[in-house]
Amino acid sequence: MYWVMKYPVLLFWQHTFSRLLFGMLVLVTTWSALVMLRQSDNFLVWVLLLMGLIWGADSGAYFVGRAFGKRKLARFVSPGKSWEGVAGGLVLTQIGVTVFALLSDFTFVQWCVLSFIALLTSSVSVLGDLTESLFKRHEQLKDSSHLIPGHGGVMDRVDSLTAAAPIYVLLLSLTGWL
Template sequence: MISKKYNPHTTVSLAMAAAFFVFLYFFKDFPADKVIISAIVMMLVLFGIEIFGENPTFCIGRISSSFLGAFFIPLALMHMVYIRDLSDGMKLVFFIFIVVWILDTMAYAFGKVLGKHKLAKNVSSKKTLEGATAGIVFGVLAAVACRFIFMSNILTLQNAVILGLVISVTGQFSDLAESLIKRDGNVKDSGKIVPGHGGVFDRFDSYLFAAPAVYYVLKIFK
């Protein structure tokens, strides 16, 4: 996601994000101290670029936006890999995708037909309370259906309901969070790889908070 408003260090941020993702992949036990060290190193690099650069004006915006892309996004999405590595992990990954796809579709459909009350009017003018409610209801129903179809040996009915609720709430919150970033950055699409669909990042924004939330709820279940 590139914004002329913040002008982040795109190449450096992408390089650090890729390196951090690889680092997290090979340290799947989630060593908190090493993650903290990674964050500090990133900040040292970004501050160093600004300190020894030619124009320090608006440096906080560049540092903040670069760090957000380099640290938070890989850390959040890596939890999908952590989920995959759990027992029956691939089923759980498909479960998350299915629930998100259904809740997004139903939230859009009900919001378009019945939506009257804005959910977050200053962030996304098209999202409504009615659509969000429908997304939660159908997200939970989708989770329950998945449980009966191919996950009865993994989740109890109660677990499925809880996970459906968690995914539905955090997934829609993630979508709003990405809309907030795009609105503040004054950009329509988060990238050009998938033109006309909000950018490639829009295909994965629902998982930014949903993936970590599901992973730690699963840990609680065990």
């Protein structure tokens, strides 16, 4: 978050070792989270919920941001993202979590806990998206791949996951659901 907020003035970012250390931290924590998730009895349900949260936050942010976005979230890193878009993404994830909880026969308290987990996970996924945008800005790239025209590349599919998965799994573990 510090680097995203301070961009383009990044003191330690210019050093290759700093970027390598950051990359290793992100990859190791994400890998560990996914391994822990895989060991769960409800692996498929929890993974689908994680993906739904990430995709919901991303889709909600895109559509609400396009329609109502006025206040820039991080104009030097990703000028198209807005605070209104973030709010739209968080609302969409809360709607999705409510539907999930109703279909899963969650109690009111469980729904409240799951809503909190969804809120934190979705918020952190936005930070992952901004961090990947910072990488691209630093390297002066528009897209991280040109495989599919108009598609930002593989990194655009996993940027939110690398940020959200560790938090999501930690919170699920703290609840005892994993």
